[in-house]
Amino acid sequence: MVLIPKKVCELTDILDNVLINDKPRPYLGLSSIGGPCRRSLYYSFHWAHHDSISQRLQRIFSTGHFMEDFMIASLKNTGYIVSREQEEIIGAFGHVKGHIDGTVKGIPGYEDEELLVEFKTMNDANFKKLKREGVRMSKPVHYSQMQMYMSGLELKRALYFAYNKNDSHYYTEIVELDKHFVAEKERSIFNLFTDELIPERIGGGVSTWHECRFCNFKSICHDGAPIARNCRTCVHHSIEDDGRWSCALSGQDINVEEQRKGCKDWEIEPTLNGET
Known part of the structure; x- marks a missing residue:
C-alpha cells in the first residue's frame, strides 16, 4: 500500500476543518421553523450561542x-x-x-x-x-x-x-x-416571540436524544456553556414591529451591528436561564 505523504494529509485537514466565521442571521429563517424543537429556534433568534462552521x-x-x-x-x-x-x-x-x-x-x-x-x-x-x-x-x-x-x-x-x-x-x-x-x-412563532418562558426541551430533557446530540445549541442547552453576550440575550431588549429591536436603557432602536456588539450594561435575559 502506498502511503499518502504527510504534507498532503495536512492540506486535506486544513481544507476540511479550518473554521469560517458565519454570523447569525438577523431574522428567523422560514427554512428552519419546521423542526421539532422550538427551544432551538428561541436560542437561534436570540443569538444565544454561535459556532463557526468548517x-x-x-x-x-x-x-x-x-x-x-x-x-x-x-x-x-x-x-x-x-x-x-x-x-x-x-x-x-x-x-x-x-x-x-x-x-x-x-x-x-x-x-x-x-x-x-x-x-x-x-x-x-x-x-x-x-x-x-x-x-x-x-x-x-x-x-x-x-x-x-x-x-x-x-x-x-x-x-x-x-x-x-x-x-x-x-x-x-x-x-x-x-x-x-x-x-x-x-401561532407557534407568535408564541415564541411573546411567551415569558423559554420553550421546553424535547426528548424528555436528556442530551442523548437523537435530535439533541448534533444540535448547534447542545452546549448551552445541556452542557452548561455560557450564553453569548449581545443585545438579544440582554434583559433590556424589546422586540418591536417591522423587524426592529430596541433598548430600554437608551430608549432607542438598536441596529444589527449594535446588537452584535452589546454594551457594558449587559444583563442576561432571565428566560435564558430557564431550567424547563
Whole structure:
C-alpha cells in the first residue's frame, strides 16, 4: 500500500476543518421553523450561542446552491418557465423571513398554474427514504418551509424537486397548501416571540436524544456553556414591529451591528436561564 505523504494529509485537514466565521442571521429563517424543537429556534433568534462552521460544511451548503442552478436549467431546458427566483417572504412582525427558490409554470397537469418550486439535494439514503415516505414524513422541515412560502405568495401548490447526489436521479412531488398547518405554525412563532418562558426541551430533557446530540445549541442547552453576550440575550431588549429591536436603557432602536456588539450594561435575559 502506498502511503499518502504527510504534507498532503495536512492540506486535506486544513481544507476540511479550518473554521469560517458565519454570523447569525438577523431574522428567523422560514427554512428552519419546521423542526421539532422550538427551544432551538428561541436560542437561534436570540443569538444565544454561535459556532463557526468548517470549510467542509460550507462546501456542502455551496454544493446545494450550485445544484439549484443546475436544476433550474433542467426545467428551463425542458420548456418550463421558472421565475421569481430568491423573492423574499416576510412574516411575524418582520422578524421571520425566507427567500424562495422560485416559481414554475407549465408542469404537466398544472400547465396554467404558477407553482412554488423548492430544490433540494441529498444523499442516497435520504433520497430513498423520501421516495418511500414522501416529503411531509421524510423531510418535515422542507414541508414546513414550502407551506409558509406558499401561504406568503398565495399559491395553492408547490413542486418539490430533489436531486440524488449519489446517482443524479431526480424526484418530484406536488405538495398542496395546508392552511391549517400554516395557521398552527404562525401561532407557534407568535408564541415564541411573546411567551415569558423559554420553550421546553424535547426528548424528555436528556442530551442523548437523537435530535439533541448534533444540535448547534447542545452546549448551552445541556452542557452548561455560557450564553453569548449581545443585545438579544440582554434583559433590556424589546422586540418591536417591522423587524426592529430596541433598548430600554437608551430608549432607542438598536441596529444589527449594535446588537452584535452589546454594551457594558449587559444583563442576561432571565428566560435564558430557564431550567424547563
